[in-house]
Amino acid sequence: MKKDFYEILGISKNATPEEIKKAYRKKAIEFHPDKNPGNKEAEEKFKEAAEAYEVLSDANKKAKYDQYGHQAFDGGGFGGGQHMNMDDIFSQFGDIFGGAFGGGGFSGFGGGGGQRRVKGSNLRIKVKLTLEEIANGVEKKVKVKRKVQAKGVTYRTCPTCNGSGQIMKIANTILGRMQTAATCHICSGSGQILDQKPAGADAQGMLLEEDTVSIKIPAGVVDGMQLKVAGKGNEAPGTNSIPGDLIVAIEEVEHEFLKREGENLHYDLYISFAEAALGVSKEIDTVSGKVRIKLEDGIQSGKILRLKGKGVPSINAYGNGDLLVHVNVWTPKTLNKEQKQFFEKMLTDENFIPKPEKSDKSFFEKVKDMFS
Template sequence: MKEDFYEILGVSKSASAAEIKKAYRKKALQYHPDKNPGDTKAEEMFKKSAEAYEVLSDPNKKSKYDQFGHAAFEGGGFGGGGMNMDDIFSQFGDIFGSAFGGGGFSGFGGFGGGGQRRVKGSNLRIRVKLNLEEIANGVEKKVKVRRKIQAEGVTYKTCTTCNGRGQVTKVQNTILGRMQTAATCSACGGSGQILDGKPGDADAQGLKVSEETVSINIPAGVEEGMQLKVPNKGNDAPGNGVPGDLLVAIETHEHETLKREGDNLHYDLYISISDAILGTSKEIDAVGGKVRIKLEPGIQSGKILRLRGKGISSLNGYGSGDLLVHVNVWTPKELNKEQRDFFERMQGSENFEPKPEKSDKSFFEKVKDMFS
C-alpha cells in the first residue's frame, strides 16, 4: 500500500503551500543522492518526496488526492507516480538552490557536479471524449498522435560551448565578493550535445514528425476535466534526452436521460395517475442497457427508488454508486367528458383525500437524504 503523501513530507492536510514547499526542501536535502552516494533507500525516499510534492504543490492535484487518495493517479496517472531523477531535477531543481552546486547531482546523469543533463522533450496534449458507459466501466482508447521522433541517421557531437556538461558557469564580481552561478547552455539547450549530421527529412534538432497509435487505459469513474498522463509519448528530445509525456484531458458526452452526481446516477420516471394508483412495471435506462422496475400500487409522486450498484464504478475502487429513480406522477391537462365525470364523482371520495403517512418524507427531507 502506498504511503500517505502528507506523512512522507511530515505535514498536515491543512498545511499551507509555503509549509509544503519548506518540508519538501528539507526532505530533498536530507535524501539528496550527493549526500547519500550508493544508498538505495535514500534514493527511494528522495523520489517519494518529489512525488508527494508534485501532487501537494498543485492545487488541482491536491484536491483530487484529498478526495480520491492514490486512486486518482492510477490507470494512466493524473500527474503523479513513477518520477525519475530527470523529472525531479527538471521540475524542482530550483528548490535546492546552491546547496549542491546549482541544484543538480553528479551520479545519476543530472545537472551539476560535471554530469550531463538529460533534456526532456515537450509534452503533447489531446482531448478524449467518453460516453457514460465508458466512464462507468473504464475503457482502453487508441488514439493517433503526431509526435516528433529522432530521425534515423542523426548524429551528435559534444557541445564545445559547455564541453558536454549542459551548463555554463559564470563568475561575477559583486560588493559581496566573487559570485559563481550556473546556467543552462544556450548552444545545446542543456543536453551537452549538438547536431553533427542529419538526413534531409529532419529539422534543425534532428527530429521529424511521425504518426503513432497510442493506447490509453482510462479507469472507471473519471470525471470531466481530469487529466491523465501517458509517460514518454510526447515529443522526443534531441540527443540523449528523454521523451515528453502525452497529457490526456477527459471530456464527457451528456447522456440523454441519465444525470451523473458523483458516483450516483439519476433518472426521472414519469407515470400516469392510473399507473400510480394500480401499480405497474416500467423499463428504464441504465448503464449497459435497460432494466425493468416494479411500481407498487399507490406509489406517490416524488418517491425515489434506489437501485444499488447500478451507478458509476468508484475511482478509488470501493464498489459502485447507485441509480436513483425519481417517480413523477403526470397530471393530464385535458380530459374528455367521461374522464371528467369520473373525477368529479371522486372529488368527495375518502380514498382520494390526501393522507400522508409519517413514512412519506417531505421534499426537503428527500433532498437532504439525497445529498447525505
C-alpha cells in the same frame, strides 16, 4: 499502501507553495544520490519526495489529491509521479537546488558532474467518455502528432558547455565569490548540438509524426480530471534525452436519461395515473444495461427508489454509488368528455381525497434524505 504526500514532506495541508518547495528541497538534499551513493533506501525516499512535490506544487493536481487521494492519479499507467525515474526528477526539478551540489543543481543520476538529461515537452489531448465508459472503465486508442528524432540524425558535444548542459558563472558579492550555474543557451541544457540531419528534419533534427497511443482509463473518473501517459509526449533532441508525457483531460458526455452526482445517478421515471393506482412493472436504463423494476399499487408522485450499487464506481475504490429513481405521476393536459365525467365523479370519492400518512415524507425531507 502509499504514504501520504504531506507526511512525506513533513508539512500540513495548509502549507504555502513556498513552504512546500522548501520542504521538498530539504528532503531531496538529505536523500540525494550524490550524498548517499549506493543507498537504495535513500534513493526510494528521494523518489517519494519528488513524487510528492510534483503533485503538491501544482495547484490543480493538489486539489485533486486533496479530494481523491492517490486514486486521483492511479490506474492504467497514469500517475502524478509514481512512474518517474531518476532522469525525470533531474530534468524536471534540477533548478530547485541552486548551488546545493557543486553549484550545478542536479549532477545527474549515478554520479557527480554527469550530463544532464533533457525531457521533451508534454502533449495535451481531450478524450470524451460516455457515462457507460466512465462506469465500466475503457481502453481508448487515440492518434497524436508528436515530435520524434529523425532517423539518421546525429549530435555532437556542445562546445560552449563541453557537454555538461550548464555554464558556470563566478560573481563577486558582498558575501564573497559566489558560483552559480545556468542552463546552456546554445544546447538548451542537453549538452549536445545538431551534427547532421536528414532531409525534412527541423533545425533540431526532429520530425512530426502521427502515433497511435493506447490509453487505459480506470472506472470512476470525473469530468475535468487529467491523467498522464508517461513517455508519449514529444521527444527531445540529443542522444541523452527522454520523451515528454501525454496529458489526457477527461470530458464527460451528458447521458440522455441519467444524471450524475458524484458516484450516484438519478433517473426520472414518468408514469400515468392508472399505472400509479394499479402498480406496474417498468424497464429503466442503467450504466450496465436495462433493468426492470416493480412499482407497487398506490405509489405516490415524488417517491424515490434507491437501486443499490447501480451507480458509478468510486475513483477511490470504495465501491459503487446508487441509482435513484424519481417517480413522477404524469397529469394529462387534455381530457375527452368521458374522461372528464369520470374524474368529476371522483372529486368527492373517498379514495381520491389526499390522506397523507406520517410515514409519507415531505418534499424537503426527501431532498434531505437524498443528500445524506
